[in-house]
Amino acid sequence: MNNLQKLAQEVRRQIIEAIFLAGSGHPGGSLSSTDLLVGLYFGGVMSKEDKFVLSAGHLCPAWYAVLLQKSGENGKKEKNLRKLGSPFQGHPYKKFASFVETSTGSLGQGISVGLGIALGKKMEKKPGLVWVLSSDGEQEEGQVWEAAMFSAKLKLDNLCLIIDRNGMQIGGKTEEITQLDPLKDKYEAFGWRVLEINGHDLGQIINAYEMVKKYNDAPVVIIAKTIRGKGVAFMENQERYHAGTLTQEEYQKAIKELTC
Amino acid sequence: MVELAKTNPRVLALTADLESSLRLTGFKQEFPDRFFNLGVAEQNLVGVAVGLALEDFIPFCASFGVFLPGRCFDQIRVSVCQNKANVKLVGGHSGFSNSGDGASAQAVEDLGLMRGLPEMAILSPFDGEETGKLVELAAKQKGPVYLRISKSEVPLKVGKERDWRIGGSRVLQGGKDLTILSHGPILGEVLRSVGSSQLSASSLEVIDAYSIKPLDREAILKSAAKTGKVLVVEEHSIYGGLGSAVAELLSQEYPLPVKILAIPDVFGESARSRQELLEKFGLNTNNITKTIKKLVS
Numbered sequence: 173m174n175n176l177q178k179l180a181q182e183v184r185r186q187i188i189e190a191i192f193l194a195g196s197g198h199p200g201g202s203l204s205s206t207d208l209l210v211g212l213y214f215g216g217v218m219s220k221e222d223k224f225v226l227s228a229g230h231l232c233p234a235w236y237a238v239l240l241q242k243s244g245e246n247g248k249k250e251k252n253l254r255k256l257g258s259p260f261q262g263h264p265y266k267k268f269a270s271f272v273e274t275s276t277g278s279l280g281q282g283i284s285v286g287l288g289i290a291l292g293k294k295m296e297k298k299p300g301l302v303w304v305l306s307s308d309g310e311q312e313e314g315q316v317w318e319a320a321m322f323s324a325k326l327k328l329d330n331l332c333l334i335i336d337r338n339g340m341q342i343g344g345k346t347e348e349i350t351q352l353d354p355l356k357d358k359y360e361a362f363g364w365r366v367l368e369i370n371g372h373d374l375g376q377i378i379n380a381y382e383m384v385k386k387y388n389d390a391p392v393v394i395i396a397k398t399i400r401g402k403g404v405a406f407m408e409n410q411e412r413y414h415a416g417t418l419t420q421e422e423y424q425k426a427i428k429e430l431t432c
Numbered sequence: 433m434v435e436l437a438k439t440n441p442r443v444l445a446l447t448a449d450l451e452s453s454l455r456l457t458g459f460k461q462e463f464p465d466r467f468f469n470l471g472v473a474e475q476n477l478v479g480v481a482v483g484l485a486l487e488d489f490i491p492f493c494a495s496f497g498v499f500l501p502g503r504c505f506d507q508i509r510v511s512v513c514q515n516k517a518n519v520k521l522v523g524g525h526s527g528f529s530n531s532g533d534g535a536s537a538q539a540v541e542d543l544g545l546m547r548g549l550p551e552m553a554i555l556s557p558f559d560g561e562e563t564g565k566l567v568e569l570a571a572k573q574k575g576p577v578y579l580r581i582s583k584s585e586v587p588l589k590v591g592k593e594r595d596w597r598i599g600g601s602r603v604l605q606g607g608k609d610l611t612i613l614s615h616g617p618i619l620g621e622v623l624r625s626v627g628s629s630q631l632s633a634s635s636l637e638v639i640d641a642y643s644i645k646p647l648d649r650e651a652i653l654k655s656a657a658k659t660g661k662v663l664v665v666e667e668h669s670i671y672g673g674l675g676s677a678v679a680e681l682l683s684q685e686y687p688l689p690v691k692i693l694a695i696p697d698v699f700g701e702s703a704r705s706r707q708e709l710l711e712k713f714g715l716n717t718n719n720i721t722k723t724i725k726k727l728v729s
Contacts, residue, residue, distance in 0.1 A: 266515050274486060275514035278506050284476045285511055288483015295465070296487070315507070318476035 176374045179241060180210045184403040185430040186237035186250045192423040194254035197262070198411040201307055202234035204338040204371070207237045211377035212303060212334075221300025223289050225273050226284025226428060228307035228336065229263035230415070235305075236260050280313030282306070283333060287323045290331040290391075301384065305334045309341030311352055317362070323391040324363030331391040332348040332362075332384045336371060338400040342414050360392045371396030404429055433459050433492065436562070437466065437573055443571060444484060444491045446470060448477045453496045454524050474499045478507040478519070480591040485518040490571055496530070497523030497539025501578065505545055512576045513551040520570045522579045526556075526616065527667030528700055528709040529582040537698035539580075544672020546578045547645050553577045553598050554644040556674075559586040562642060565596045573598050580644075582667075584617035584706060601648035603655075607637035609728050611655040611662045615641050615674055618667040618715060625720035631728060647677050653686055661727055662690045665720060667710075670694040693723055 173181070183206050191197030205228075212218060226235050233253060242245040252258040259269035263277025274285045286304035293300060309332050310316060323331055337355070346352050360368045365387050369376040370430070384392045400414075401407030404426045418426070437459065439441045445459045446468045460467040470477045474484045474495055481491040493500060500523050501508050512519050526539045548553050553573060557563040563581060570577040577598075592604045604619075605626065614622045619640055626636050637655050641648065656662050662682065664675040675692030682690055695713050704708045 206472050274482065275510055278510045279505055280475070281511045284479020284507075285483040285486070287476070288480035290483070291480065292484045292487025292489055295489075297451055298487075315473075315475040315479065318471075318473035319479065322470055322476055322480070323471065 176214055180207050181430055183237045184378055187233045188426045190233050190250040190251055190253040192418045193251050196417050197233050198230040198415045200400040201231045202412055203402045204400045205231045205336040206234050207372045207374055208334055208396055211374050213238050213242050215378035217381040219300055223273055223302045225277055225286040225304045226264055226335045227304050228310050229276035232264050278316035279310040283316055283319040287319050290328045293330055302331050307348050308337045320362045327387045328391045333377040335395050335399050337395050338398045340400045344411055347429055355395055365390045365392040367394045369396050371398035434462055437463050442490045444489050446477055446481055446491050446493045448472055448474045448495045452493050474503045475507050478504045479511050481519045482511040482517045484560055490518055492520040492522055494522040496525045497542045498537055501542055501545050510712055514550045516551050516575050517518045518574055520577045524581050526580045526582045529584040529705045531703045531706045534702035535699040540695050540700055541669045543644055543668050551576055556580040556642055556644055558619045558640055569596050582617050586617050586620045598643055599646040599648055600643050600649045601639050601641045603639050605638040607635045609635040609659055610657045613641045613678055614665040616667055621717050621720055622665050624717045629721050629724050641674055644674055656686055663727055665693045668694055
């Protein structure tokens with residue numbers, strides 16, 4: 173296990189700890205998107221001019237854990253998830269946390285806001301990319317496709333959408349609910365550059381992020397195939413772990429697996 | 433908008449394919465790099481405006497009130513208000529000003545939607561001159577503003593006002609027997625009704641409550657205490673508009689009966705003119721005059 177993989181495991185441990193203590197949260201998507209976030213924040217990819225938008229706001233336990241690792245404040249602060257007055261709100265809320273670029277939690281909205289930031293940067297010829305993390309369930313929101321059309325029209329090559337394609341949503345498997353596939357073809361038809369990767373292979377993840385910087389004619393989407401609940405065997409691909417409370421037994425079992 | 437944009441380079445105009453209906457062509461011609469037509473996609477329009485505001489621009493988004501705020505309430509709630517984003521929302525064709533297009537095109541409940549949102553300020557101008565002042569005021573305000581506009585013709589000109597402010601109002605006529613509060617183009621009908629009521633000039637106090645939220649509490653309480661009777665006239669549903677706001681204020685701070693002349697709990701419908709709809713729903717000059725006389729006697 174290399175250093176980034178170790179870090180990802182520690183982030184996963186923090187996520188379980190935070191959600192258990194909070195009494196509620198979204199472990200499934202937080203665990204599936206962990207490697208994508210670790211790669212982005214620790215893979216030497218982001219510059220200080222870059223902006224990050226967590227459009228799938230419910231994945232915030234993973235994002236908070238990564239930010240705390242980055243600032244070296246991990247260990248205690250993640251325990252404040254969902255506490256009254258805490259900056260670590262159940263979904264990112266700017267009023268409580270200056271590190272939040274835009275408040276999210278209602279799906280589909282962060283992509284448009286990311287588009288607006290990317291456009292603002294272009295208008296003023298400012299450097300830096302806008303990274304937007306989305307989920308596959310979020311792709312069902314019509315607003316996503318409104319944003320997809322307009323970013324392609326503007327050729328916003330400073331906009332990168334990352335889709336955590338874990339294949340599941342609240343009600344079950346995405347493909348049993350509506351037809352998302354062929355997602356790659358859809359984005360290509362909408363005028364985007366598309367990269368498909370294994371969202372748990374940190375090498376592939378970081379390579380894809382580096383590729384994004386090389387494109388200069390269109391917005392880029394990275395469709396990252398992942399496993400819901402990744403890293404905790406009994407949670408993987410289970411409907412039960414989209415959102416909810418973790419029992420003492422589940423918590424201990426998960427922590428044991430993530431500390432070995 | 434054009435005048436504002438000349439002095440403030442951060443001002444942008446965004447629309448969801450209603451450039452000509454909302455008279456934005458002049459802006460587009462003068463400032464092509466600061467004008468964006470995002471297509472028929474109001475939800476994305478709001479989100480993009482928020483992103484631009486986060487980059488320190490002052491985006492004015494314009495569409496019809498039924499779509500903005502009507503179609504994108506949640507985008508306004510989360511992306512605009514929960515960011516306290518410096519976005520200005522302009523909803524046109526409010527009330528019955530678009531008489532022909534019927535129920536789907538007539539915004540009669542937009543104030544109710546916007547009043548419930550923390551951080552949101554709401555302005556409703558009476559005529560073209562006031563619209564200009566309130567656009568200027570909206571640009572100065574740091575945070576979300578909803579401007580409710582209309583395409584109704586307003587032939588009357590009313591006195592000069594210097595003290596425009598968020599949370600302000602202006603007294604168009606002072607009086608001691610009845611306070612009449614109104615906003616937007618229907619104020620034209622109110623002023624005509626006051627004129628034809630044959631009551632003495634010192635009887636009726638007419639207040640243009642152009643700031644629906646925050647309300648000019650002080651001015652309204654002061655006037656109500658003086659006259660002891662309040663009438664609200666508005667081209668909006670009886671639920672959620674200025675009438676509700678005034679009733680909420682007075683019932684808690686200075687209880688007294690409030691009469692609300694507004695659109696009953698129904699959607700609009702097609703008509704060949706706005707006048708026909710005002711008559712159907714009791715907002716025409718005759719009915720306003722009758723109500724005033726009844727309240728004063």
